[in-house]
Amino acid sequence: MADYKETLRRLALSDESFVDSVLGMGHDTVDASRLDPKTHALVRLGASLAIDAAPSSYQANIEVALAAGANIDEIVGTLIAVAPTVGLARVVSAAPELALALGYDVDAALERRSGDAE
Amino acid sequence: MAEGVISRPGARSSARAERLAGAVAAFELLESKLRAPLDRRGAVSRRALIGLLEEQSGAVPVVVVSAGPGWGKTTLLAQWASQSRRPFAWVSADENDNDPIVLLTYVAAALDRVSRLDPRVFEALALPGVSVEGTVVPRLGAALAAMDQPVVLVLDDLHLLDSPPCLDAIAALSRHVPEGSQLTLSARGEAALPLGTLRARGLTLEIGQDELRMDEAEARELLRAAGLELAGAEVAELTERTEGWPAGLYLAALSAKASGAGIKGAMAFRGDDRYVSDYLRSELLSRLPRDELRFLTRTAVLDRMSGPLCDAALNGSDSAAELESLERSNHFLVALDRNREWYRYHHLFQELLRAELQRAEPDLVPRLLGRAGEWCAANGQLEAAFRYAQEAGDVDRAARLFEQCGPLVYQSGRIATTERWLAWLEAHGAMQRNAAVAALGAAVASTWGRPAEAERLADAAEGASYDGTLPDGSASVDSWLAIVRAQLCRRGAARMREDAEHAVRTLARGSFNRPNALLQLAFAEWLADEIDQADDLFADVAEEGLELGTHEAAALALGERAAIAIERGAWVQAEELVDRALQIVRRSRMEEYPTCALVWAVAARVELHRGVSERGQEFLARAQRLRPRLTYAVPYFSIQTRLELARAYLALADAGGARTMLGEIDALLRRQPDLGMLPARVEELRASLKTMRADAPGASTLTEAELRLLPYLATHLTFPELGERLYVSRHTVKSHAMAVYRKLNVSSRNAAVERARELGLL
Numbered sequence: 001m002a003d004y005k006e007t008l009r010r011l012a013l014s015d016e017s018f019v020d021s022v023l024g025m026g027h028d029t030v031d032a033s034r035l036d037p038k039t040h041a042l043v044r045l046g047a048s049l050a051i052d053a054a055p056s057s058y059q060a061n062i063e064v065a066l067a068a069g070a071n072i073d074e075i076v077g078t079l080i081a082v083a084p085t086v087g088l089a090r091v092v093s094a095a096p097e098l099a100l101a102l103g104y105d106v107d108a109a110l111e112r113r114s115g116d117a118e
Numbered sequence: 119m120a121e122g123v124i125s126r127p128g129a130r131s132s133a134r135a136e137r138l139a140g141a142v143a144a145f146e147l148l149e150s151k152l153r154a155p156l157d158r159r160g161a162v163s164r165r166a167l168i169g170l171l172e173e174q175s176g177a178v179p180v181v182v183v184s185a186g187p188g189w190g191k192t193t194l195l196a197q198w199a200s201q202s203r204r205p206f207a208w209v210s211a212d213e214n215d216n217d218p219i220v221l222l223t224y225v226a227a228a229l230d231r232v233s234r235l236d237p238r239v240f241e242a243l244a245l246p247g248v249s250v251e252g253t254v255v256p257r258l259g260a261a262l263a264a265m266d267q268p269v270v271l272v273l274d275d276l277h278l279l280d281s282p283p284c285l286d287a288i289a290a291l292s293r294h295v296p297e298g299s300q301l302t303l304s305a306r307g308e309a310a311l312p313l314g315t316l317r318a319r320g321l322t323l324e325i326g327q328d329e330l331r332m333d334e335a336e337a338r339e340l341l342r343a344a345g346l347e348l349a350g351a352e353v354a355e356l357t358e359r360t361e362g363w364p365a366g367l368y369l370a371a372l373s374a375k376a377s378g379a380g381i382k383g384a385m386a387f388r389g390d391d392r393y394v395s396d397y398l399r400s401e402l403l404s405r406l407p408r409d410e411l412r413f414l415t416r417t418a419v420l421d422r423m424s425g426p427l428c429d430a431a432l433n434g435s436d437s438a439a440e441l442e443s444l445e446r447s448n449h450f451l452v453a454l455d456r457n458r459e460w461y462r463y464h465h466l467f468q469e470l471l472r473a474e475l476q477r478a479e480p481d482l483v484p485r486l487l488g489r490a491g492e493w494c495a496a497n498g499q500l501e502a503a504f505r506y507a508q509e510a511g512d513v514d515r516a517a518r519l520f521e522q523c524g525p526l527v528y529q530s531g532r533i534a535t536t537e538r539w540l541a542w543l544e545a546h547g548a549m550q551r552n553a554a555v556a557a558l559g560a561a562v563a564s565t566w567g568r569p570a571e572a573e574r575l576a577d578a579a580e581g582a583s584y585d586g587t588l589p590d591g592s593a594s595v596d597s598w599l600a601i602v603r604a605q606l607c608r609r610g611a612a613r614m615r616e617d618a619e620h621a622v623r624t625l626a627r628g629s630f631n632r633p634n635a636l637l638q639l640a641f642a643e644w645l646a647d648e649i650d651q652a653d654d655l656f657a658d659v660a661e662e663g664l665e666l667g668t669h670e671a672a673a674l675a676l677g678e679r680a681a682i683a684i685e686r687g688a689w690v691q692a693e694e695l696v697d698r699a700l701q702i703v704r705r706s707r708m709e710e711y712p713t714c715a716l717v718w719a720v721a722a723r724v725e726l727h728r729g730v731s732e733r734g735q736e737f738l739a740r741a742q743r744l745r746p747r748l749t750y751a752v753p754y755f756s757i758q759t760r761l762e763l764a765r766a767y768l769a770l771a772d773a774g775g776a777r778t779m780l781g782e783i784d785a786l787l788r789r790q791p792d793l794g795m796l797p798a799r800v801e802e803l804r805a806s807l808k809t810m811r812a813d814a815p816g817a818s819t820l821t822e823a824e825l826r827l828l829p830y831l832a833t834h835l836t837f838p839e840l841g842e843r844l845y846v847s848r849h850t851v852k853s854h855a856m857a858v859y860r861k862l863n864v865s866s867r868n869a870a871v872e873r874a875r876e877l878g879l880l
Contacts (some may be wrong), residue, residue, distance in 0.1 A: 008713045009865040013856055017814060017863065025739030030811075037811055056856050063857065066781060067812040067819050103823050108847035 014060040017046035038074075040066035045079050047096045050086045058094070072102060126351050145220075145530040150226050150422075150462075154199040154208045154272070155192060162339045162364070164194045167329060171198055175268075178323045179295035180316055183304040185327040187466035188365025191304045194330065195272050204299075205232045207271045212421075214505075216281040217534035218250040219243060225271070226258055226290070232269045235261045235847040246531040247566070247710035249743075252829030252880040255287050259294030268298035276305040276466070281534070282843060285311055288832055292316060315834075331362030334793035340364060344371035365466055373405070403474055413440055415478065418471035419486045419509075421502075422454065423461045430493035431486050484510045495519065501527065508542060517543055517552040524558060536562060549578035553595040556582055560602045565712055567747030576602050591626035600624075601631060604638035607753055610792030614754075615642035633663035633671040640675065644682075645754055645794030653682050660698075670713055673699045677717035680724065681762060689727055696721045709740070712747035718756070719762035726769040738766055738818075746822045753790040757783050757800070764803055767818055773810035775818025780804060782822065808842030815861055817877055824861070827854045828879055832871045 010018040020028065030040045045061040062075055079098055083091045096106040171181065183191045192210075199206040207228035215221040223243045229235055262271070271291075279285060288303070289311055293299050303311065316322050332340065334350075337357040341348055347515035348356065360366035363822050403411055417428050417437075425438025445451045450467035454460040463471065475483060500523035507516035520539060528536040540559045543549065545713050549556040556579035564572035579602060584595035592598065600621035607614045619642075621635035640655035643657050656675040663672030676699035683692035699717045707713050722737035741763055748756035760779040767775035783800055791797060820828075823846075830840050837855065841848040859865060862873045874880045 006865055013860050013865060015860060015863070015865065027391055044360040051533070055853070056860075059853065060860060061590050063819060063860070064812075065817045067777055069773075069807065069812075071781065100849055101857075103821065103850065103854070105847040105850045107849065 012054075012056060014054070014056040016060060016064075037068040038065065038070050041068045042070060042074060042078050046082045047076065049082050049090065049098070050081055052090060052093065055097040055100060058098055062098075062101045075102065137601050145223075145527070145532060147224065147227055150460065151210045151212070151224060152208060154196045154206060155452055156196070161197070162332070162336050162343065164190070164336075165198055167194055168198050171325075172202060172325070174301060174323050175204070176298050178321050179300060180292050180313065180322045181300055181302040181325065182311075182313070182322050183302065183325045183330075184307055185325075185330050186306055187469070188363060188368075188464075189327055190332075190364040191330065192274055194325075195274065195302060195304060199270070199272070200669070204268050204270050207232050207269055208274070209272065210274045211276055211278050213278050214535070216279055216284055216538065217532050218254070218281070218283045218287050219248075219531055219533070220535060222250070222258055222280070222287060225273070226261070229262060229265065229269065229271065233266050235246075236264075241242045241707075244531055245707050245710050246529070247533060248528050248531070249710070249829040249880070250283055250287060251290075251542075251833050255290045256832060257450075261315065262291060262299075263296050264296045265296060265299065268296070270300045270302055271295075272302045272304070274304045276303050276311070277307065283534070286288055286833060286835060286843075289313060289429045293834065330364075332357065332364055332367065333362065337362065337367050340367050341371050344368055344375070346371040346374050367591070368408070389455070395575060410444075413437075414444075415471045415475040416482065416486055417741055418463060418468050418475055419483060420490055421462065421505075422461055423463075426497075427490060427493050431490040433489065435650075451648070471799055484512070488515075489830065491515065491519075504539070508539075511546070513543070513546045514551060516546075517548040517555045520548075521552075521554050524555075533566065544575070549575055550582050553579045553582035553584040554588055554598060557595070557598045557602050561605065564602075564605060564751035565747075567712060567749045567751065569749045569751035572606060572751040573608070573698065576606055576608075581874075586625075590629035590631050592624070592629055592631070593626065594624065597621050597624040597626075597629075597635070598631065600637060601635050604635075604642065605752055607790065607793070610790070611642065611645040611794035612792075614638065615646065618642050628666070630668060632665050633659050633666060633668040636662065637675060639670045640678070641754060644678070645793040645796060649682060649685070653679060656682070658751055669702050670708060670711060673702040673706070673708065673717055674713050676702070677714075677720050680720045681716070681758075684720070684723060684727075689724070693721070693724050693728070696724050712744045713755075715741045715744035715748060716759045716762060718744070719759055719766060722766045723762060723769065726766060731770075734766070734770075736878050738763070742818075742820070742825060743879060746826045748791045750786050753786055754793050754796060757786050757793065757796055760786075761796075761803060762801060768803075768806065768810075770818075771810075772813075772816075772818050773807060774812040774815050776803070776807055776810075777812065778819045778821065780807065815874075816863070817861055817879065820858065820861055820879075823850075824858050825879070827851065827858060830876050831855065831858065831867055831874075832880060 006020070011039060030037055033040055033043075035043065041061065041064045045058070045065055048057050048061055065075055076098070079094060100105045127188060142758055174181075183195065185191055199208065207225075208222045209221075209228050211221065215224065226239050226243060230240075236257070239254075239261050242254050242257050245253075248254055248351045264486070273288065288301075292301050292313065313322060313498065334354055334357050337360075338348070338353045341353065341356070356370060360370065369542075374428040381651065403415075406414070406563070413428075413432070416432055418421055420427060420431060423437075423441060425436075425441060428437030428441065429435055433614065441451070442458060445453055445458070445461065450464040452462055452464060454462060466534035491503045491510065491512075494500070494503035494506060500519055504516055504519040504523055507513075507519055520543060524536060524539065527539070540555075540562065541553055541740035543552075544559065549559065556575050560572050560575035560579055563569075563575060579599055587593060588595060588598065600617040603609075604621065605613045618635060618639035622632070622639055625632050625635055626753045636655055636659045638654050640659060640873070643649075643655060644652035656678045659675035660672045660679070663669060663675065676695050679697065680692040680695035683689070683695060693725075696717070700721060703709060703711075703714050703717055718737045718741035722734045725731075725737060741759070745760070745763070748759055750756065760783050764776040764779035764783075780800070784817075787793070787797060787800065826844065827840070830843060833840075835843065837851045838848040844851065855867070859867075859870050862870050862877075864870045864873050871880065
């Protein structure tokens with residue numbers, strides 16, 4: 001019997017292989033979608049932005065997108081692409097989370113006085 | 119001859135060092151820091167407290183002794199050490215221990231005297247650039263936990279430490295104390311140690327001012343030992359006035375004797391140590407013979423005193439005899455060795471004497487320090503000389519001394535010390551006045567991954583001048599500056615070539631810097647796609663580097679030649695070159711030098727090509743550990759190493775890993791695109807990656823920031839505390855940590871550390 005705490009931690013981390021093996025959700029739809037891996041990753045990122053997913057979901061999606069050859073501009077571009085559809089409020093709430101997943105803490109940057117280290 | 123040195127660089131086979139320490143450090147250790155002060159005849163026995171300490175020996179892993187100066191902390195611990203059944207390992211900390219490598223080397227040497235430590239502890243400590251959190255502390259902790267007998271490890275005078283890595287290391291060690299052993303920490307006031315959880319769980323024994331306060335019986339014993347016999351009521355009153363403060367009682371006794379006024383003199387004392395300076399001046403110092411007073415106050419500028427050093431500082435003679443006679447009459451003078459060659463003052467007394475010197479003869483202080491520094495320099499104690507120059511505020515002299523001893527300190531692995539000295543020199547304007555020191559600083563900063571500092575110091579070096587001949591015999595500092603200019607390559611590949619050529623042309627014959635200059639020239643030729651010329655030059659670097667002891671350049675040059683051989687398809691030759699490079703790296707203990715990242719990356723490619731995937735992966739992990747240090751400060755090298763890494767990942771069909779490298783290369787190229795043929799090579803890599811499909815992101819996709827976090831995950835610091843150490847917000851730390859867990863396919867911090875160790879990333 002797997003430890004329920006471990007299960008919850010793995011879910012919170014958005015551990016895709018775990019989700020695949022335990023929940024049988026068949027996340028790996030790259031082949032079926034007939035999209036190239038990068039487009040596939042960006043589409044999934046766009047969808048998670050639309051449903052206001054948790055930060056670790058953004059992060060996991062971004063890691064996949066980067067490994068598939070996307071660059072940071074394309075990742076931020078995805079947020080802009082979905083903006084008219086999902087509405088400004090979603091975009092505003094997603095931006096700092098997306099930034100954090102890219103290693104940039106918007107909240108801290110807004111707090112910082114100019115001249116402090118970046 | 120330096121005081122009580124038990125090991126020195128290069129003394130690995132010396133029978134004396136073996137016998138005394140069993141341990142070999144990469145730099146000189148002072149014997150006196152590793153010994154409990156001798157239990158002094160006439161000192162009041164603190165039986166009750168020692169009883170308490172012994173009683174608790176099996177119950178608490180950590181003892182904290184904290185009280186102001188003169189409360190008898192060290193005396194108590196020294197008495198405990200002489201009476202306990204358990205062996206003691208003792209380290210007296212001082213300001214120079216604010217380098218975790220220095221502090222932990224002393225701790226290891228102290229423990230090693232009790233029972234032989236795993237030699238790998240000392241090996242780790244002697245590796246320049248080794249990760250304190252990731253490697254040294256875990257190994258030392260394991261060695262402490264595995265001691266074959268219970269031991270008491272005393273760290274005295276911890277208030278002199280303020281470096282967070284040192285304090286973190288001590289807190290980490292406290293978690294490895296085996297049952298029956300104790301870590302004893304002594305400091306003035308609250309030590310700034312993160313011991314919160316141990317305290318909350320009742321695992322510390324705290325001894326403070328209240329416990330150290332002397333009762334009447336102890337006070338009487340102390341006064342009697344100091345030659346003052348008082349009646350019961352008088353003892354009671356004096357004890358109350360001094361609030362049982364041992365130093366106060368002793369000062370009162372001294373002043374009573376000095377004044378000849380007996381009890382009346384003693385009663386003038388006020389127990390509050392805020393009044394001690396006034397009191398000391400009016401009651402004690404004013405009554406000392408003039409010669410003795412002068413000797414005491416003037417020698418108080420010295421951290422350690424010997425007869426010859428005092429003679430030099432005071433411009434006098436017979437200091438040795440004076441010290442010997444003072445030691446007999448004054449309890450505030452402590453002998454540091456059994457031969458009575460070296461002494462120091464009790465810290466409290468030294469502070470009081472220095473305050474008096476500052477008041478009475480302030481103009482004399484820099485001259486005393488200056489003469490002391492000159493004596494140290496003339497007697498081969500360059501580091502002590504540097505510190506006296508620092509204290510005297512003689513920035514120019516300190517800079518000159520740094521030119522000589524800075525590179526040696528750096529090579530001994532004391533990176534934090536080197537950086538602290540450089541920071542001090544910079545804060546005091548030395549970089550604007552001494553171009554050679556600024557150039558050395560820029561070279562250190564660029565090699566160790568601090569690009570902003572490297573640029574600042576390089577700019578300072580360009581604006582500064584330099585008089586005289588350089589330590590390597592070169593006539594003009596411009597030769598050194600040209601090397602730095604070429605290394606930073608801020609004006610593109612063509613200028614880099616001119617700078618490197620200039621340096622090679624103008625350096626003194628036999629300069630230790632020549633291999634570095636040749637190396638830059640070789641890189642410049644390589645960027646110009648003059649591969650044959652580059653290869654010849656790299657061969658020269660390897661040869662001259664070995665001859666002149668510039669091993670870092672030699673190993674790197676051989677690695678570069680191996681990369682060129684691979685490019686030509688000459689894998690057998692590459693293998694032979696890489697073997698030679700690795701031999702130098704291992705022999706010179708440079709495994710953790712950032713420049714060796716390229717050697718590891720090329721070695722990984724060779725192994726993968728031979729089909730030895732396991733060793734290939736191991737070498738890759740070694741390169742990855744160093745990757746965060748490869749910044750835009752040395753742009754062509756940082757890019758080239760990542761290219762080699764990306765090619766190794768391609769050999770493993772790991773597109774995610776290769777793309778992570780490519781992403782970082784792009785960021786580096788945006789800052790400096792003018793790098794000859796490099797951008798074309800990058801495009802070739804991009805093209806070959808285009809059609810490759812990536813698996814789920816694994817360890818190879820860890821970013822620089824995530825790699826930087828890894829060693830800290832091995833500590834017990836919380837995310838907000840980690841954020842402070844890494845200068846990022848706690849949100850960022852959390853986000854990086856979650857990415858690390860996911861990429862290592864684990865769901866806890868412990869498992870992440872374990873997995874990282876398995877992969878060789880720690």
